[in-house]
Amino acid sequence: MTSYDPLAIPQMDDAASSFGFSPCEGGVCAAAGMKAAGISAGFRKNPERLDMALVAADKPCTVAATFTQNRFCAAPVQVSRKRAASGHARAVVLNSGNANAATGEPGIKCALDATSLVAQTLGCSADDVLVASTGVIGVQLPFEPYVGGVPAIVAALDHSAAAAHDAACAVMTTDTHPKEVSLEGPAPQSDGTSVTVHVGGFVKGSGMIQPNMATMLCVLSTDAPLTAKAAHSALLAAVKQSFNKVTVDSDTSTNDSCFLFATGEAGGEKIDEASPAYPAIAAAIKAATTNLARQIAADGEGSTKLVTVDVLGAASQDDADTVAFAIANSPLVKTAIYGHDANWGRVAAAAGKCGVEFDQSCVDIDFMGVPVLRGGLPVGMDEDDMLRRFEAPEINVAISLGQGDAHSRVWTCDLTHDYVKINGEYRT
């Protein structure tokens, strides 16, 4: 694979580190001016599980958001999509246990009433409160838990890392652990100085849709003073290269929502897309979403391996993405990885089936950097060495099409007995 060098593949996180960003504590509360809380409000039957989260800025601030493209979209998505378009918000209230999806007009009313209650308790406009839900589809979301829960969760709001962690825990469904991230680094100013800013957040999601449990939900925050337009651009670019590159089972949910609050509390000059700080902040946001996206893939339902699929040498970006998803979604490739099998035949067949044009005699395939196909013909491999490499928690499959310079990286997981068990033995 003349064009393949693992070190030459752009590492999403490298861009952020090259701007001087590094991990820090605090999750979604790492950004100055952000509070969070997670409580048990009664959406779930089990009173020991947290099921309501609130993330709130100290005052209304810039917000950007992206939502599922699924035509079946839940009530909270319909409400939040409209409100986030204003570019400002104060808070987002989230619940697990019930997705408020396929619930018609009563579902919309429940979502609106919930935001009104949060707004009233926080002391802001209902238009500045967003909402998200995850859990069972097709069951009306009860309003009752909000009645007692909203005053309690507003009282619990706190700037601490522990509060951020509670919020991250409260949105979990079949996730096996909470998924948080936080980074800090310099935002360069026009005068050559810099201001320290933070980017943090949490995500939930372990299948693209759960066993009838809808969703990936993500709340991000930064204290960098982004304009609404810059926040939107940076979020879209980050999501495109991270959450949109994760596939557990090729299914996308009715409730996927990703919110970014930008409090501006770090100070310094306003950051628009032309500002000197924009590339650094955008890279940090992308590093945060990439980190969370990899956590989702690694926690895929029933998964034993995080799988990174790299496509190189494609004629166009579209071609690279199409081939990467064809490989990452192939049940045959995913079961082969589960079986610790460097099965290049399945990778080649997945690449070949998706309508992208290439010459099979130009194709190279590597597993974990070890060549298994060159110029469309198999090359011998050391079976024992390959089996040892499959013991690693992360498996890399790379294919070079030899057609051009475009590349794509997609994350997935293996397909296991536990996936069938989780999804086949669950009953609605």
Add this chain to the structure above:
Amino acid sequence: MTSYDPLAIPQMDDAASSFGFSPCEGGVCAAAGMKAAGISAGFRKNPERLDMALVAADKPCTVAATFTQNRFCAAPVQVSRKRAASGHARAVVLNSGNANAATGEPGIKCALDATSLVAQTLGCSADDVLVASTGVIGVQLPFEPYVGGVPAIVAALDHSAAAAHDAACAVMTTDTHPKEVSLEGPAPQSDGTSVTVHVGGFVKGSGMIQPNMATMLCVLSTDAPLTAKAAHSALLAAVKQSFNKVTVDSDTSTNDSCFLFATGEAGGEKIDEASPAYPAIAAAIKAATTNLARQIAADGEGSTKLVTVDVLGAASQDDADTVAFAIANSPLVKTAIYGHDANWGRVAAAAGKCGVEFDQSCVDIDFMGVPVLRGGLPVGMDEDDMLRRFEAPEINVAISLGQGDAHSRVWTCDLTHDYVKINGEYRT
């Protein structure tokens, strides 16, 4: 689902019966002038398994063929695609045990040499001999088995149903049983009389690609005197509505090939696309391929159920097909069916994710004709009754989008522990 009536969905087989076609004996030898044979030639290590098939017309006749669109296509596909384009052929030689795929120039030479040997033994031009292979990818196909096998198999050629059955058995890989079909019925003539014609064939395939075993292979024959153009049109139309509507795991093979020989031995006037007999013959060919396609889906790797997905009320044919495949390929839908779960949430989410526009409040979903969603909202169902219906060998999922009149029917199977076992525990 106002627009849904299972009886109103065009049944492929109904068209053929309405033209007077009914099942008969004989498989690929049902058509007059067709011989077949299946022997053990040594492509497989197990000498008890048949591994070479030959299907031959008594003399060169009309042929049509369709092949995989996979960019990774095997040597026999490259050879046969070129030759079948002439519209005439005498025979096709097939083997199992080795796909002759990813074998480069030596693979092409082996395929060409095999056809030359068959041609010499049969006494025809090598240009009139087609070739197909199925089995392991990436291993050179040995020529040795042809040396002893071709004279033996030519000697074994016979017009009998038993010979057709041997050929069907010789191409099996992980198929659990051979898959054959044969029909007979009247070909209407311009003078108002009719001539009895036959359509028969066999297919192999149980995953779109097997565990590194490539392929769906199909050989069809008819004694109707089709022109090359009519044979091509009828075959393309039939394949589009049958084999192209089957998905076991969304993976398509490097070796898929479908051949139709038309001997003309039934007599009667030449049949072109404008002939009075054309609609009947085309319907019979479609009935044959639909029957074989359903056999493939029912024998999908690890499957316990044949699943029929009907999409109704779509705005266009493309929309209907896209939604049908999104549902049929959804691992969540397939595991739900394995779990006997009428999980409309997964069906709705699969329909919603694929980019087709519709209003969720117009969507109806049925399982086995029982309404579970109406106007985007769940309707109560009798759980015990539904569980009883899931005992059937064939499961029907129907969704109406309420956008128009287009419909699509796709066949698949459930996703089971055995699929993961077969594909995850197989080692290259």
